[in-house]
Amino acid sequence: MPAQRQQAAPGLLEARGLTFEAGGARLIDGLDLVIRPGRRTVIMGPNGAGKSLTLRLLHGLLQPSAGAVLWEGRPLDRAARRLQAMVFQRPVMLRRSVRANLRFALSVRGLRRDERRAREDEAMQRARLCHLARRPARVLSGGEQQRLTVARALACHPRVLFLDEPTSSLDPQSTQMIEDLVNEAHGDGVTVVMVTHDPGQARRLGDDLVFLHDGRVAEYGPVAQVLNAPRSDAAIAWRDGRLHLQPSQRTF
Numbered sequence: 433m434p435a436q437r438q439q440a441a442p443g444l445l446e447a448r449g450l451t452f453e454a455g456g457a458r459l460i461d462g463l464d465l466v467i468r469p470g471r472r473t474v475i476m477g478p479n480g481a482g483k484s485l486t487l488r489l490l491h492g493l494l495q496p497s498a499g500a501v502l503w504e505g506r507p508l509d510r511a512a513r514r515l516q517a518m519v520f521q522r523p524v525m526l527r528r529s530v531r532a533n534l535r536f537a538l539s540v541r542g543l544r545r546d547e548r549r550a551r552e553d554e555a556m557q558r559a560r561l562c563h564l565a566r567r568p569a570r571v572l573s574g575g576e577q578q579r580l581t582v583a584r585a586l587a588c589h590p591r592v593l594f595l596d597e598p599t600s601s602l603d604p605q606s607t608q609m610i611e612d613l614v615n616e617a618h619g620d621g622v623t624v625v626m627v628t629h630d631p632g633q634a635r636r637l638g639d640d641l642v643f644l645h646d647g648r649v650a651e652y653g654p655v656a657q658v659l660n661a662p663r664s665d666a667a668i669a670w671r672d673g674r675l676h677l678q679p680s681q682r683t684f
């Protein structure tokens with residue numbers, strides 16, 4: 433059975449024949465993927481493999497050229513997108529205080545004032561930022577900003593949390609705090625989909641691992657299996673540090 437068709441069980445989120453073309457190239461190439469509810473799925477693969485594009489397509493930030501993203505079996509729509517949250521590699525902060533950043537995210541979801549306030553407090557406690565509540569978010573350190581970003585995403589109570597290399601520029605202590613936040617969310621039932629380049633992080637945070645190469649799923653399975661005993665040429669080459677696997681040029 434092809435790697436892309438391995439997991440046929442119904443999922444919370446599915447990519448069916450997902451294809452994205454831009455600049456005369458097919459960057460995501462007929463990707464089939466099932467994200468199972470309550471699981472932590474890690475996406476790995478070489479630079480340019482299509483990891484960020486895949487997250488953006490799953491989150492509905494990009495429209496596929498062909499194929500579809502399904503949410504509980506139906507095309508991903510606005511209502512479903514509101515049940516998802518995304519954390520990018522570089523924190524995106526409003527020019528406002530820490531609390532106001534949280535307030536804004538919650539007010540666009542139409543929460544009442546008292547509920548909003550409770551969630552703001554909870555998010556700052558989770559992210560250990562209570563002492564910085566009034567500080568302009570843009571002057572926080574990178575680690576503090578990323579904690580705020582994750583806490584802000586979780587304050588909206590998403591069912592799926594996407595994270596795109598959330599700790600790639602953080603030190604080990606800040607990385608640990610972000611990982612704790614992600615694990616807490618997972619403990620609360622949030623489905624996690626995360627891109628990382630760090631195999632240690634994949635082992636710590638992942639249940640399933642999708643190995644992407646050249647816009648396709650090269651391998652999909654339990655993290656330990658894909659990392660310890662990869663079966664695909666791409667994942668074996670990556671494990672062995674062979675960096676010269678050339679992407680095929682699929683122009684059209």
Ligand SMILES: Nc1ncnc2c1ncn2[C@@H]1O[C@H](COP(=O)(O)OP(=O)(O)OP(=O)(O)O)[C@@H](O)[C@H]1O
Pocket residue numbers: 454455459477478479480481482483484485486
């Ligand atoms: N809008 C676009 N137009 C043209 N090419 C794009 C566009 N967006 C992404 N690409 C290209 O698609 C490929 C995949 O990009 P993507 O950002 O998904 O890679 P990635 O696997 O996340 O890489 P990295 O590990 O370096 O972050 C890259 O070659 C990138 O240059």
